[in-house]
Amino acid sequence: MNRDYIFDLLNQQIAKEQYAAQLYLSMSAWFLEQDLDGIANYFRVQSKEELMHSEKFFDYLNDIGGRIVLQEVRQPPHDFKDALEIFEKALEHEKLVTKSIFDIVKAANDAGDYSTAAFLQWFVNEQVEEEANASQLISKIKMVKDNPSALYLFDQELAKRVFVAE
Numbered sequence: 001m002n003r004d005y006i007f008d009l010l011n012q013q014i015a016k017e018q019y020a021a022q023l024y025l026s027m028s029a030w031f032l033e034q035d036l037d038g039i040a041n042y043f044r045v046q047s048k049e050e051l052m053h054s055e056k057f058f059d060y061l062n063d064i065g066g067r068i069v070l071q072e073v074r075q076p077p078h079d080f081k082d083a084l085e086i087f088e089k090a091l092e093h094e095k096l097v098t099k100s101i102f103d104i105v106k107a108a109n110d111a112g113d114y115s116t117a118a119f120l121q122w123f124v125n126e127q128v129e130e131e132a133n134a135s136q137l138i139s140k141i142k143m144v145k146d147n148p149s150a151l152y153l154f155d156q157e158l159a160k161r162v163f164v165a166e
Contacts, residue, residue, distance in 0.1 A: 006113050007066035009104045010057055015071040016100055017054035021047045023076040023093060027086050030078070036151070038159030039083065046090075048163045053123070060119050083151075087141050091134035098127040 028043035061068050080086050101123045108116035144150040 003066075003111070003113065006104070006108055006111055006116055007061065009107055010061045010066060010116075011069045011071060013100060013104060014054045014057045014061070014068075015073055016097060017050050017057060018073045019076065020093060020097060021050035021054065022073060024050060024090070026076040026078045027080070027090065030080050030086060031083070034083075036083075036155045038155035038157065042158035042161050043086075043090075045161050045163045049166075052165060053126075056122075060116075064115065083144075084138070084141050087134065087138045091131065091138060094127065094130045094134050098131060101127060 024043045024047040028040045028047060031037070031040035031043060058068060077089075080089075101120060105117055105120045105124065108114070108120065140154055144154050
């Protein structure tokens with residue numbers, strides 16, 4: 001396996017992170033339409049984090065002498081049934097990102113590209129956190145069900161989230 005293969009995987013991951021940013025922004029827009037600005041804020045912050053992740057891959061690829069080739073980012077869905085569906089889709093998407101990162105780690109290790117494997121360790125840890133957070137939010141939104149007071153409190157909780165560059 002040559003280094004160009006790793007470069008290709010890293011370029012693909014940039015696009016996947018950018019898609020995730022678009023997906024979360026679309027989810028944020030849905031919550032804004034429902035007047036749930038706090039939950040919208042949560043997904044807006046998620047979107048910013050995903051853009052930051054794409055930039056980390058972008059910068060790393062540049063640092064190791066790889067050719068950056070930006071790829072098309074497909075349009076995310078924008079019609080959702082309800083809040084639970086959105087949180088479930090967010091978890092499903094995080095699991096896809098985790099698999100993608102694991103695939104790059106394996107390819108890097110197989111190629112003896114230990115610097116890339118080391119770089120990816122941060123993302124491995126991040127994905128553990130992302131999946132745990134998404135699972136917890138699914139549990140909470142299930143508790144809320146159709147209780148407007150509980151939904152209001154949940155919305156207020158997520159309104160407190162702020163973007164912090166890592």
